[in-house]
Each structure stands twice: as structure tokens, then as C-alpha cells.
Amino acid sequence: MSSNGDTLDSKIPAGPVADKWTNFKDKAKLINPANKRKFSVIVVGSGLAGGSAAATLSELGYQVKCFCYQDSPRRAHSIAAQGGINGAKNYQNDGDSVHRLFYDTIKGGDFRSREANVHRLAECSVNIIDQCVAQGVPFAREYGGLLANRSFGGAQVSRTFYARGQTGQQLLIGCYQALEKEIDSGGVEMFTRTEMLDLVLVNDHAKGIIVRDLKTGEISRHAADAVILATGGYGNVFYLSTNAMGCNVMASFRACKRGAYMANPCYTQIHPTCIPVSGDYQSKLTLMSESLRNDGRIWVPKTKEDAAAIREGKKTAVDIAEDDRDYYLERKYPSFGNLAPRDISSRSAKEACDEGRGVSTTGLGVFLDFSDAIERLGEDTIRARYGNLFQMYEKISGENPYQVPMKIYPAVHYTMGGLWVDYNLMSNLKGLHVLGEANFSDHGANRLGASALMQGLADGYFVIPATLPVYLAEETPGTITTDMPEFDAAEKDVTDRIEKLMNIKGSRSVDSFHRELGLLVWDKCGMERTEEGLKEALEKIPAIRKAFWEDVRIPGTADGLNMELEKAGRVADFIDFAEVMCHDALDREESCGGHFRAEHQFDDGEAKRHDDEFTYVSAWEHAGAGEKPILHKEMLEFESVELSVRSYK
Amino acid sequence: MNFTLKVWRQPNPSAEGKIEVYEAKDIPSEASFLEMLDIVNTDIIDSGSDPIHFDHDCREGICGMCSLTINGVPHGKENAVTTCQLHMRKFRDGDTIFIEPFRAMAFPIVKDLVVDRSSFDRIIASGGYISVRTGSAVDANAIPIAKPDADDAFDAAACIGCGACVAACKNASAMLFVGAKAAHLNHLPQGQPEKDSRTLAMVRTMDAEGFGNCTNQYECEAVCPKTISADVIAKLNRDYAVAAVKEAVS
Ligand SMILES: Cc1cc2nc3c(=O)[nH]c(=O)nc-3n(C[C@H](O)[C@H](O)[C@H](O)COP(=O)(O)OP(=O)(O)OC[C@H]3O[C@@H](n4cnc5c(N)ncnc54)[C@H](O)[C@@H]3O)c2cc1C
Numbered sequence: 101m102s103s104n105g106d107t108l109d110s111k112i113p114a115g116p117v118a119d120k121w122t123n124f125k126d127k128a129k130l131i132n133p134a135n136k137r138k139f140s141v142i143v144v145g146s147g148l149a150g151g152s153a154a155a156t157l158s159e160l161g162y163q164v165k166c167f168c169y170q171d172s173p174r175r176a177h178s179i180a181a182q183g184g185i186n187g188a189k190n191y192q193n194d195g196d197s198v199h200r201l202f203y204d205t206i207k208g209g210d211f212r213s214r215e216a217n218v219h220r221l222a223e224c225s226v227n228i229i230d231q232c233v234a235q236g237v238p239f240a241r242e243y244g245g246l247l248a249n250r251s252f253g254g255a256q257v258s259r260t261f262y263a264r265g266q267t268g269q270q271l272l273i274g275c276y277q278a279l280e281k282e283i284d285s286g287g288v289e290m291f292t293r294t295e296m297l298d299l300v301l302v303n304d305h306a307k308g309i310i311v312r313d314l315k316t317g318e319i320s321r322h323a324a325d326a327v328i329l330a331t332g333g334y335g336n337v338f339y340l341s342t343n344a345m346g347c348n349v350m351a352s353f354r355a356c357k358r359g360a361y362m363a364n365p366c367y368t369q370i371h372p373t374c375i376p377v378s379g380d381y382q383s384k385l386t387l388m389s390e391s392l393r394n395d396g397r398i399w400v401p402k403t404k405e406d407a408a409a410i411r412e413g414k415k416t417a418v419d420i421a422e423d424d425r426d427y428y429l430e431r432k433y434p435s436f437g438n439l440a441p442r443d444i445s446s447r448s449a450k451e452a453c454d455e456g457r458g459v460s461t462t463g464l465g466v467f468l469d470f471s472d473a474i475e476r477l478g479e480d481t482i483r484a485r486y487g488n489l490f491q492m493y494e495k496i497s498g499e500n501p502y503q504v505p506m507k508i509y510p511a512v513h514y515t516m517g518g519l520w521v522d523y524n525l526m527s528n529l530k531g532l533h534v535l536g537e538a539n540f541s542d543h544g545a546n547r548l549g550a551s552a553l554m555q556g557l558a559d560g561y562f563v564i565p566a567t568l569p570v571y572l573a574e575e576t577p578g579t580i581t582t583d584m585p586e587f588d589a590a591e592k593d594v595t596d597r598i599e600k601l602m603n604i605k606g607s608r609s610v611d612s613f614h615r616e617l618g619l620l621v622w623d624k625c626g627m628e629r630t631e632e633g634l635k636e637a638l639e640k641i642p643a644i645r646k647a648f649w650e651d652v653r654i655p656g657t658a659d660g661l662n663m664e665l666e667k668a669g670r671v672a673d674f675i676d677f678a679e680v681m682c683h684d685a686l687d688r689e690e691s692c693g694g695h696f697r698a699e700h701q702f703d704d705g706e707a708k709r710h711d712d713e714f715t716y717v718s719a720w721e722h723a724g725a726g727e728k729p730i731l732h733k734e735m736l737e738f739e740s741v742e743l744s745v746r747s748y749k
Numbered sequence: 750m751n752f753t754l755k756v757w758r759q760p761n762p763s764a765e766g767k768i769e770v771y772e773a774k775d776i777p778s779e780a781s782f783l784e785m786l787d788i789v790n791t792d793i794i795d796s797g798s799d800p801i802h803f804d805h806d807c808r809e810g811i812c813g814m815c816s817l818t819i820n821g822v823p824h825g826k827e828n829a830v831t832t833c834q835l836h837m838r839k840f841r842d843g844d845t846i847f848i849e850p851f852r853a854m855a856f857p858i859v860k861d862l863v864v865d866r867s868s869f870d871r872i873i874a875s876g877g878y879i880s881v882r883t884g885s886a887v888d889a890n891a892i893p894i895a896k897p898d899a900d901d902a903f904d905a906a907a908c909i910g911c912g913a914c915v916a917a918c919k920n921a922s923a924m925l926f927v928g929a930k931a932a933h934l935n936h937l938p939q940g941q942p943e944k945d946s947r948t949l950a951m952v953r954t955m956d957a958e959g960f961g962n963c964t965n966q967y968e969c970e971a972v973c974p975k976t977i978s979a980d981v982i983a984k985l986n987r988d989y990a991v992a993a994v995k996e997a998v999s
């Protein structure tokens with residue numbers, strides 16, 4: 101058992117890591133088909149994780165209610181994933197295997213993830229590809245009609261399946277169609293434009309939610325035998341990120357306030373290939389798929405003078421001679437070069453720019469150059485591989501990347517942290533299950549490319565259908581009704597909060613608070629963290645909270661569509677959540693993956709882990725706004741991999 | 750840059766709407782269309798009024814959430830982009846810009862520029878899928894698909910379900926949307942078993958939802974941000990004819 105005994109029992113099955121999932125399935129409790137119909141399940145979220153779970157649970161016979169805030173389940177943020185999804189099929193015969201995918205993911209996560217979960221993920225990866233193809237997902241194919249693959253950041257084998265630059269869209273449409281089919285058959289009741297505002301506990305078990313119909317403002321209660329959250333990541337705590345505008349932490353944080361532990365919130369991923377920020381009117385950042393790094397070469401001028409000349413428009417990339425360019429990833433990481441993992445690539449870009457060698461007007465940008473690839477492969481090949489990405493870049497930046505190198509800079513992209521779950525994907529709150537990006541479970545301190553889609557679908561299609569019965573088998577179906585006093589109390593909390601927000605009638609817009617918070621956490625808890633900076637952030641956040649609750653202005657009323665009210669609820673939770681994130685970053689006195697503490701590095705600037713002290717998951721219990729949350733630990737035990745310094749040299 | 754905006758405002762579904770005028774001042778040319786509206790909304794909020802409501806989420810042209818009919822054209826005049834990908838540098842300083850919702854009987858207005866497109870979901874629910882129980886799939890490479898067929902299916906699958914095709918059509922027909930789904934699924938080997946039932950169900954649901962008939966104007970193709978070709982409509986008509994005959998005979 102990999103838990104420290106006090107409260108966190110991760111419920112890892114017995115046996116060697118490669119056999120655990122099989123052992124689990126062999127012995128797992130089942131619920132007989134006639135009984136399944138009596139159990140109801142709430143699924144919040146219709147992305148890859150929630151959509152696949154809702155569809156599959158309905159197929160199995162459960163009564164499912166599914167919720168999303170968009171106007172259609174097809175628009176969940178999973179739709180935006182570009183690059184691809186991993187699957188250990190070894191169709192390319194290049195030495196891939198379930199074990200290798202498992203190992204790469206553990207190593208990529210900087211040895212801060214739970215072995216048993218990651219192995220299960222690698223095992224499920226194979227079935228996901230089969231399932232999606234059967235649904236009609238149009239993955240890229242070779243001329244012989246078989247599936248194509250490519251390699252992706254941090255891997256030396258080609259195991260990534262892709263659908264042009266729209267992998268997330270195509271996977272989500274497959275999943276959405278399966279979900280719609282179940283909606284039509286009556287197995288799933290779908291609630292769109294509906295936001296979960298609180299979790300309801302009955303006898304300490306998660307048994308319901310309180311939601312607001314975003315169109316009418318109506319508040320309603322929903323009861324079920326179990327609750328599943330698949331509400332995505334919290335990257336928008338930084339205000340600017342590659343996430344969709346509506347992505348938020350509300351559902352997770354509401355659960356946290358009801359007692360669920362938030363695990364490793366400081367593990368956030370900054371993606372190396374995004375279009376640089378250009379001005380403060382900007383509402384979001386755009387990711388360029390890192391598949392671009394397969395053929396693009398990243399560089400900055402060797403000297404500050406050349407970089408300044410480029411920024412001022414006196415020179416362009418072609419004016420810099422080959423010898424005066426620093427292809428810094430190729431130089432520092434000869435064996436992975438431009439394909440080094442995301443955290444490493446991002447930090448290297450920051451380093452180069454901090455040295456004054458940035459090339460975009462703000463100084464925060466590096467070149468991603470395709471001229472060699474175009475010369476070697478021809479423009480047509482590059483167009484076939486990346487056409488839509490080049491087009492997107494041109495639309496946003498107004499520059500033609502076939503002729504001039506792209507400029508890129510890291511941006512917030514993914515959050516490895518999330519609600520703590522055990523092997524069954526159940527949180528410490530009984531009955532509450534958490535899937536996809538919203539949980540913390542599989543990516544440790546850094547996620548490898550093409551593995552979030554894999555995790556979302558593994559969780560929804562294959563894991564939760566097998567693990568949910570562990571909980572349900574102990575429950576009597578249908579005993580929960582929305583007229584219980586717990587629902588009265590939770591609904592009152594929700595309506596009180598809305599009333600409080602509406603009555604502030606202050607002078608500042610919600611966005612102004614969000615931007616202020618985002619700049620602060622980006623600065624102090626972004627790519628590089630220090631004790632001093634984190635302490636400063638922890639001093640400043642309470643002031644932002646205070647100002648928010650005194651001075652935010654929400655026009656209109658609460659009884660109809662009111663997008664400012666929606667944003668206000670989300671920003672209020674981001675403010676409280678940011679505190680937990682900074683506490684976690686401060687507590688973790690080491691550098692690992694996406695968490696880089698400047699005090700903990702090797703002489704060459706590489707991240708320095710402290711395995712003897714920090715080989716654990718930090719799971720934080722909410723102790724009230726402004727109070728330091730309480731730390732619970734899940735010790736990580738590695739049985740089949742040896743902890744090593746993660747080297748990509 | 751400065752613009753005059755003439756915007757459709759309607760507080761709720763049953764209220765009467767009207768055009769209101771706003772001045773958009775000092776807009777950076779790099780701003781996107783929605784960022785321009787954000788700036789205008791900040792001013793509206795500062796003045797204590799209700800901001801202009803519009804749908805959006807990903808802001809990178811893929812989720813299909815943003816809409817807006819801009820100067821009479823869904824997603825604006827530029828080719829192959831969604832509203833969120835439109836940049837102000839494509840407009841002239843001083844322009845007057847008309848902004849209206851996607852209009853169609855099957856897309857009732859919720860508020861201002863926000864419409865209800867759930868009729869699209871109901872069309873998909875009626876048959877726009879391949880039934881495959883989770884876990885029952887064969888190995889992914891067991892079904893080779895010739896690259897041209899896979900590419901054709903892909904071109905149709907690129908639809909983001911935004912509804913611009915319906916808003917552009919004078920009959921408010923959803924044939925491009927339904928045709929795209931049929932062309933995606935009906936021509937893949939996996940999609941064969943349900944081809945006829947899928948086609949019939951989707952077309953009938955489309956009619957029942959109040960979408961109009963297609964009279965081959967092809968405005969839909971012209972505004973589609975994903976450049977889905979009107980060929981999918983011809984294919985749908987063929988698939989429908991075959992399925993209807995088979996149904997009549999059996
Ligand atoms: C630009 C971009 C590109 C990416 N590319 C890749 C890639 O190539 N490969 C890869 O593996 N990963 C990629 N990722 C990561 C990956 O897309 C996500 O991690 C993953 O899709 C998350 O899926 P999910 O189902 O957990 O959450 P989401 O898809 O974010 O879904 C969240 C759902 O929860 C709902 N929701 C949230 N809060 C509430 C609430 N309070 N009430 C009701 N509903 C709520 C939303 O409506 C939505 O339906 C990318 C991410 C981004 C931002």
C-alpha cells in the first residue's frame with residue numbers, strides 16, 4: 101500500500117505493477133445488470149473524460165445526468181487539443197510497448213506520479229485507439245490504408261495518433277456522438293448551459309450537486325448515488341493561458357471546500373510553443389502544437405546586440421549568420437534537441453529571454469525556424485504536415501511562417517495537479533470521483549505531450565466503469581432525495597453567495613481582478629518560483645480577495661443570462677485557489693517537472709529533486725479562506741522503476 | 750482604431766430586441782473581433798450597464814461556440830474564419846459595423862447575440878453516430894481505409910457545429926451541417942451498417958426542428974469557417990434517396 105496511513109489510502113491493488121490492473125479486474129466487485137438501472141450517477145463535464153464516462157456508464161445501464169456550461173457537450177475544452185494521442189500499439193515496429201509508454205510517462209513526470217495508475221493508463225491506451233477508430237474518428241492514415249503515427253515531445257518512438265491538427269476535436273466528436281446516442285435512448289439526461297455551484301454531502305458521502313441554469317438563472321438540486329467531476333484544469337488561474345475562456349476551478353474548489361483534498365496544485369505546465377503576448381487587451385494565448393518541434397528548429401541570436409537589433413526592426417532572422425545563432429536546445433540536449441520535454445524547453449526559452457536575447461517586440465519570444473526543413477523536404481511536405489497551424493499563426497500574427505521564422509514563447513497550458521483520488525479515482529470524500537485533467541493522478545510533476553487525451557479517455561471509457569462499482573456495491577440505490585436538509589443547506593449557501601456578489605455593486609470589473617491575480621501568480625508561481633516570491637504572493641492574494649468582495653461590479657440581475665456573474669463566481673474561486681497553489685509551491689522545497697524552485701538547481705541550471713524528502717503527493721485540506729491549508733501526504737513508492745536524475749542530454 | 754458598432758440588444762427570449770449604437774475607441778489593430786467587444790464591454794460595465802452578451806469559449810476557431818453576423822455575414826466577410834479568429838486589422842479605421850445574432854427559427858435568441866443551437870444536438874442524437882459499445886471494438890488496424898476515403902471523411906468531419914451555414918441561408922436550411930455528418934460517417938466502412946437509418950433519422954429530425962429546405966443557393970458553403978464543400982449536400986440527397994426507396998420497399 102502506498103499511503104502514509106493517516107488518511108490517504110491509495111488502494112493500490114496487490115501484485116507486480118504490470119499485473120495490478122488485471123488483478124483488480126479479476127477480483128473487482130460487479131453490480132448485476134438489473135441493479136445497475138437502479139443506480140444514478142451525476143457526471144459534471146462533457147469533455148473527453150466526462151463525455152466518455154457518461155456515455156459508457158449509460159451503456160452499462162446506469163441512470164446518468166451529465167452537465168456542462170457550454171451550449172453543447174461537443175464544445176468542451178478538449179476540442180482544442182491539436183497534436184495527438186498516445187497509444188502503445190507499436191504499429192511502427194520501433195520498439196514501443198506498454199512498458200515503454202509507462203516508463204516514459206513516469207520519467208516525464210519527474211518521478212512524482214503513482215506507478216500503478218500510470219501503468220494502467222499505458223495498458224488502456226491500446227484500447228482507446230481501437231474504440232475511437234470504431235466510432236469513426238478519422239485518424240491520419242498511410243497510403244496503404246493503415247494508421248499513421250508521429251513522435252511527440254519527450255518520446256523517442258512514434259506512438260502518437262493524430263487527426264491533422266484537430267485530434268482533440270475529432271476524439272471529442274466521437275465521444276459526443278456516443279453521448280448523444282445515449283441521450284436519445286434515455287440513458288443520459290443532458291443539462292447544457294448549466295453550472296455546478298456546489299457539492300452536496302449526505303452523511304459525508306457526495307450525493308448531489310446544486311446547479312444554476314445559466315439561461316434562466318434558476319437554481320436546482322440534483323441527487324444521485326455517486327458524483328463524478330470531470331471539469332478540466334485550472335490553468336485560467338493565470339488569467340492568460342491556452343485554455344478556453346470558460347475553463348475554471350469552481351467545481352473542484354467547491355468540492356475542496358466540502359472536504360476533498362487538492363493534490364499537487366503547484367504542478368502546472370507551461371507549454372513552450374505558444375504565440376507570444378502582444379498587448380494587455382489580450383484575452384487568451386494561442387498554442388501552436390508542439391508537433392512543430394519535429395521539424396522546426398528553435399534559436400535566438402548568440403548576442404544581445406543582435407537580438408536588440410531584431411526587436412527594433414533593424415535586423416531580421418536572415419541577417420543573423422548561422423554561426424551567430426544559438427540553437428540552444430540542440431546545444432544543451434544533443435540527444436533530444438528540439439524535442440526536449442515541455443518544462444525543459446519552456447525554461448530554456450525563459451532563460452534566453454532573461455539574458456536579453458529574446459526576439460519579439462516585448463523581448464519575450466524566440467524563433468521557431470522551418471527554413472532548413474523546407475529546404476530539405478520542400479514546402480509542400482511542410483504544408484501537408486502543418487498547413488493549418490501555419491495558417492493559424494499567420495491569421496493571428498500577420499506574418500507568413502513559410503517565409504519568416506515563427507516567434508514563440510511559453511504559456512500556461514495544462515495543470516497536472518487536481519483533486520486527490522485513489523486508484524479507483526475516488527477522492528477522500530466517499531462517492532466523489534474525479535476524472536481527466538481535474539484529478540491529479542497520472543502525470544506527476546510534468547505531463548508528456550499527447551497524454552492528456554489518453555488519460556481523459558482511459559478514465560472515462562475504461563477505468564471508471566470498472567472502479568465505480570467498488571463504491572456503489574456498498575450503497576443502497578435511490579435512498580437520496582433532494583428534499584433532504586443537506587440539500588436545503590447547500591442551496592442556501594449558493595443563493596446567499598449569488599446575492600452577496602450581486603449586492604456588492606462596486607466599481608471594478610470582474611476581469612480587472614482576474615487580470616491582477618493572473619499577473620501575480622504568473623510572476624511568482626509561474627515558470628520559476630522562489631521562497632521570497634511565493635511569500636510575497638501569499639501576502640498579496642488576501643488583498644485582492646478583500647478588494648474583490650468589496651468592489652466588484654456585476655451589472656444586470658441574477659435571474660437570466662448574466663455572464664459577468666458567471667465569471668465573478670469563477671474568479672472568486674480562483675483567488676482562493678491561488679493561495680493553495682502558492683502554499684504548495686512554497687512547501688515543496690525542491691524542483692521537479694513544472695515546479696522549478698530557483699533555490700534548488702544544479703550548477704548547469706537543471707532541476708534538482710530531493711527524493712529523500714519529497715517523494716510524496718501533497719494533498720491539501722481546505723481550512724478556510726486565508727488560512728493555511730492542512731497538508732496530507734501520500735508517499736510514493738517505486739517498485740519497478742529506479743528514480744534517476746531525469747536527463748535528456 | 751475607432752469604430753461605430755450597431756449591435757442587436759435583446760434582454761431575454763421574449764423581449765423585443767433593437768439595434769443600439771456604441772463607439773469602440775482606441776482599439777489596437779492586433780485585437781481580435783471579440784477582444785474589441787471585450788474592450789467595449791469594459792466601458793459599458795464601467796458605466797453601470799449590462800454588457801453585450803455573446804457566445805465564445807476557445808477563441809481559436811475550433812469549439813464552434815462563437816457566432817455573430819457581422820455586416821450581414823455570419824462570422825464576417827473574411828473567408829474560412831470564425832468570429833473569434835477575425836482581427837480588427839481587417840477593418841478600416843472609422844468603419845461602422847453591424848453585429849447581429851445568427852438568425853433562424855430553429856435557433857431562438859437567448860439574449861442579445863446569444864442563440865440556442867440545441868437543435869443541432871438533437872439531430873446528432875437522432876442518428877449522427879456509429880453505435881459501438883465501449884470495449885467491443887476490433888483492433889484499429891483491422892479495418893484499412895484507403896487514404897483518399899479517409900481524407901474525404903475528414904474534410905466533412907471538420908465541421909464545428911457553429912451554425913453559420915444555417916444563419917447564412919435564406920431558408921435557414923441545415924443541409925450543410927447534416928450533409929457533413931452524413932459524409933463523415935456514411936462513407937467509412939465502420940459507418941455502413943447504420944447508413945440508411947442514420948440518414949433518414951437525421952433528415953427527418955432536421956425537418957421537425959424547423960430548418961428550411963435547401964434551394965441550392967450555397968451561401969452555406971461560402972460562410973463555412975471550415976470550408977466544408979456543398980458536395981456533401983448532393984451526397985446526402987443521394988444517400989437519402991437510396992435509404993427512402995429501401996424503406997418503402999421493405
Ligand atoms: C490548446 C490545447 C491543446 C492541447 N493539445 C493536447 C494534445 O495534443 N494532446 C493531449 O493529450 N492533450 C492536449 N491538451 C490537453 C487536453 O486537451 C486536456 O487536458 C483534456 O482535453 C482535458 O479533458 P477533460 O475532459 O478533463 O476536461 P475538459 O475538456 O476541459 O472538459 C471540462 C468539462 O467540464 C465542464 N465544466 C467545467 N466546470 C463546470 C461546472 N462548474 N459546472 C458544469 N460543468 C463544468 C465543461 O463544460 C466541460 O464540459 C491540450 C490542451 C490545450 C489547452
Ligand code: FES
Pocket residue numbers: 804805806807808809810811812813814815831832833834
Ligand atoms: S470561440 Fe471557439 S470557435 Fe470561436
